[in-house]
Amino acid sequence: xxxxxxxxxxxxxxxxxxxxxxxxxxxxxxxxxxxxxxxxxxxxxxxxxxxxxxxxxxxxxxxxxxxxxxxxxxxxxxxxxxxxxxxxxxxxxxxxxxxxxxxxxxxxxxxxxxxxxxxxxxxxxxxxxxxxxxxxxxxxxxxxxxxxxxxxxxxxxxxxxxxxxxxxxxxxxxxxxxxxxxxxxxxxxxxxxxxxxxxxxxxxxxxxxxxxxxxxxxxx
Numbered sequence: 533x534x535x536x537x538x539x540x541x542x543x544x545x546x547x548x549x550x551x552x553x554x555x556x557x558x559x560x561x562x563x564x565x566x567x568x569x570x571x572x573x574x575x576x577x578x579x580x581x582x583x584x585x586x587x588x589x590x591x592x593x594x595x596x597x598x599x600x601x602x603x604x605x606x607x608x609x610x611x612x613x614x615x616x617x618x619x620x621x622x623x624x625x626x627x628x629x630x631x632x633x634x635x636x637x638x639x640x641x642x643x644x645x646x647x648x649x650x651x652x653x654x655x656x657x658x659x660x661x662x663x664x665x666x667x668x669x670x671x672x673x674x675x676x677x678x679x680x681x682x683x684x685x686x687x688x689x690x691x692x693x694x695x696x697x698x699x700x701x702x703x704x705x706x707x708x709x710x711x712x713x714x715x716x717x718x719x720x721x722x723x724x725x726x727x728x729x730x731x732x733x734x735x736x737x738x739x740x741x742x743x744x745x746x747x748x749x750x751x752x
Contacts, residue, residue: 533564536728541592541721542576542599543569544728549584549707553577565589576600577607580681582697585611585712586730590720599720604678608716610729611673611683612658614709614737615692616702618669622656627689631680637699638681640689652676653686661740666704668695670741672713683710695737709737 537544543565547553552560554575562573573589574596588603590596629651631638641648658670669692673683681700687693688700696706714729732738 582708610714
């Protein structure tokens, strides 16, 4: 697993798709990181199992709460996704979402009730391509909220499921085409805002849009 940054407080890594983002007896990122760091690893935020990309973890137990709170209050997350169809040049999606823990699936609903939370994101279309007679669009997504399966649910609700996401209606045989592209976090000790980004691997369907698998320069 590739590390993008490490100091005495935190580590930024590329989560492999298919690996859990929090501690588990199944393959998970904290266990992989402990092999690299040899010590404590605290979860700061989460990423769906099927999604890969940039994540930050705390390796100073005393600062985990501080980093977690700062990240959820002031952090920024940007994703890349390939979706079916054309959602338009740009837009904002606002929905009420309910996550059913029994089925591990999220649904849009019409009114607020117990367990329902508002979800909001903005997106811009970066490109379009065609595969097997179907139009696909590459979008960059900025989350204003962080709900379970939020991106997958909100695009699927508008008939633009993430490519490869069979759970939410995609008919394309591929790995789920959703990638955590960039994270901005305030360092809990120096207070410096740091941005880390990395392009997705150049595999289908991201390769249709000439995205390089090379690491982009981190911004601080």
